[in-house]
Amino acid sequence: MSRRTLEMHWGEHHRGYVEGLNKQLEKDDILYGHTLDELVKVTYNNGNPLPEFNNAAQVWNHDFFWESMQPGGGDMPRLGLLEQIEKDFGSFTNFKEKFLEAALTLFGSGWVWLVLKRTERCLAVVKTSNAINPIVWDDIPIISLDLWEHAYYLDYKNDKGKYANVFMNHLVSWNAAAARMARAEAFVNLGEPKIPIA
Amino acid sequence: MALRTLLTRKSLGLGLGVSQSVRGLQTFSLPDLPYDYGALEPAISGEIMKLHHQKHHQTYITNYNKALEQLHEAMEKGDSSTVVKLQGAIKFNGGGHVNHSIFWKNLTPVQEGGGEPPKGSLGWAIDTHFGSMEALVAKINSEGAAVQGSGWVWLGLDKELKKLVVETTANQDPLVTKGPNLVPLLGIDVWEHAYYLQYKNVRPDYLKNVWKVIDWKYASEVYEKECP
Numbered sequence: 001m002s003r004r005t006l007e008m009h010w011g012e013h014h015r016g017y018v019e020g021l022n023k024q025l026e027k028d029d030i031l032y033g034h035t036l037d038e039l040v041k042v043t044y045n046n047g048n049p050l051p052e053f054n055n056a057a058q059v060w061n062h063d064f065f066w067e068s069m070q071p072g073g074g075d076m077p078r079l080g081l082l083e084q085i086e087k088d089f090g091s092f093t094n095f096k097e098k099f100l101e102a103a104l105t106l107f108g109s110g111w112v113w114l115v116l117k118r119t120e121r122c123l124a125v126v127k128t129s130n131a132i133n134p135i136v137w138d139d140i141p142i143i144s145l146d147l148w149e150h151a152y153y154l155d156y157k158n159d160k161g162k163y164a165n166v167f168m169n170h171l172v173s174w175n176a177a178a179a180r181m182a183r184a185e186a187f188v189n190l191g192e193p194k195i196p197i198a
Numbered sequence: 199m200a201l202r203t204l205l206t207r208k209s210l211g212l213g214l215g216v217s218q219s220v221r222g223l224q225t226f227s228l229p230d231l232p233y234d235y236g237a238l239e240p241a242i243s244g245e246i247m248k249l250h251h252q253k254h255h256q257t258y259i260t261n262y263n264k265a266l267e268q269l270h271e272a273m274e275k276g277d278s279s280t281v282v283k284l285q286g287a288i289k290f291n292g293g294g295h296v297n298h299s300i301f302w303k304n305l306t307p308v309q310e311g312g313g314e315p316p317k318g319s320l321g322w323a324i325d326t327h328f329g330s331m332e333a334l335v336a337k338i339n340s341e342g343a344a345v346q347g348s349g350w351v352w353l354g355l356d357k358e359l360k361k362l363v364v365e366t367t368a369n370q371d372p373l374v375t376k377g378p379n380l381v382p383l384l385g386i387d388v389w390e391h392a393y394y395l396q397y398k399n400v401r402p403d404y405l406k407n408v409w410k411v412i413d414w415k416y417a418s419e420v421y422e423k424e425c426p
Contacts, residue, residue: 012399019310054346107290108369109347130347148347149390150399158253158391 001069001171005154014062021055028052036060037135044136057131059145061111068143069184070173077174083144083183084190086125096168098125098146103164109148112164115138116184127160140184142177224269225263227300229258237307241407243396251302254391257416258294258370265291293370297385304384304412306344316414320383320421337364339405342388353384353417357424358370360382381424 025032028193031052031072034042040060042055076092089095095114102112102125110129117139126134134141145167152163207344230250236244265287272280306312315321315331328334334353342351349368356363358379365376373382388409393404 008398016399032314032364107286150394153394155389157249158257 001166002155005151008150008154008194009146010062010066012061015057017058017062021052021059023053024052024055027136031148039131041136044132044137048114054131057133060135061131061133063145065111065146067176068145068172068173069167070175073171073173074169075174077177079178081174081178084123084181086191095123100161100164100168103145106107106147111147112145114142114144116142116181116188118188121190140180140187142180142184143172201305220297223266225266226250226259226295229302230260231302233305233307233310237309238305238312241312241411242305242393245389246395249296249395250387250392255295255298258291258298259289262291262295283294290370293372296372297370297387300382300385301387303416304413305408305411307414308410310420311415312411312413314411314414316418318418318422320414320418321426323362323421323425334364335409339387339402340403341366342386343402345388348389351386351388352380352382354380354382354423357381357425360425381420383420384412 020173021140031039031042034060038055039056041050043050043056045053076082082092085095086094089098097113099112106112106127106129108129110127112130113126113128115124115126115134116122123142128134145164147160147164152160156163156166228251231247234244235247235251238244238247253272265284269284269288270282271277280358315405316324321331324331324334324389328337338351338353345351345366345368347368349366350373352363352365352373353367354363354373354376355361356377356379362383363377363380365380366372367373369378372383373380386405388401388405393401397404
């Protein structure tokens, strides 16, 4: 991911969302007191988003996205996260394929996520459109990939597949993912109940 | 399979960008641009036009043909769940082909009359419905800039009510998805790929400049056909 892309993406797009959101919040006393997480869920309004949703969600999404990457990323997750991926996808390779397939089959602007689903209690690959974010459905995101064209066009033109591959192989931060997974396990019980035999 | 592919190559309707096969399944091909890639500069760069035409539009066509073939097979087998599953891909890729085919005709180099306002009945209709050309441009630009994510902004004609409308559609949804009586006169692509390399994230600048290469003659022709 080139410096020019980061300067544009972070400095213009992300900053634009932040400033836009701040301007909208200035005018609204009710929304002003929320945390960002709360703001995203409240403005999503159960599927009928308020005008602030786009900015709020995109601020959240981009914060999360930057933290989903690191220099010299890629490689594989380890220990518990790897075990869970193997449990829910069969193998790490299978997960990777599913993630890349989701990236290629997303129509229009959006994001691809690895989430921990709260009710199903398993990991899944999820696609969302525009600014939508899995926290509105109460799921817990572990990593994300920005598939709005502005995220890759300067570096890869229309070659989405190459961008997604580079992300998987060189940018994704499994350290960040592991930290998020550890926190997520405080909210979602992934273990099988151990019923003692008398 | 091989026989059918052979026959589609020896296509019949060459100029239409369409060819027929034994089973009557049409495949589509990329229409040529009526101008050079660089002819729309400086409003739209040659680099963007080339990528937009050769990569994006071609990809929609390729995937549209693939989806149609899969649909044909599923229909023959009576596989309803696959037929329904394919609707998303057909709407997206077919829509992309429809929309971009219109878009290329909506643009023309300045030397060929790009940007010249419409005379005749369309000009009158614009003044009647929007007050002035400037008002129409301002409305289209503001709606186009406000599209969240990817989509299109249209000047359409409601052929039932004989009224001009400004509409936006998401992703590659064609204008008819906003109303079955809507006929597209002008469409402006506001997907980021349409302007990013040149205008970066400043979509309003792209919208301001694209008017210099809009072909109002084509829009007038479509209008006059529906409202003689």
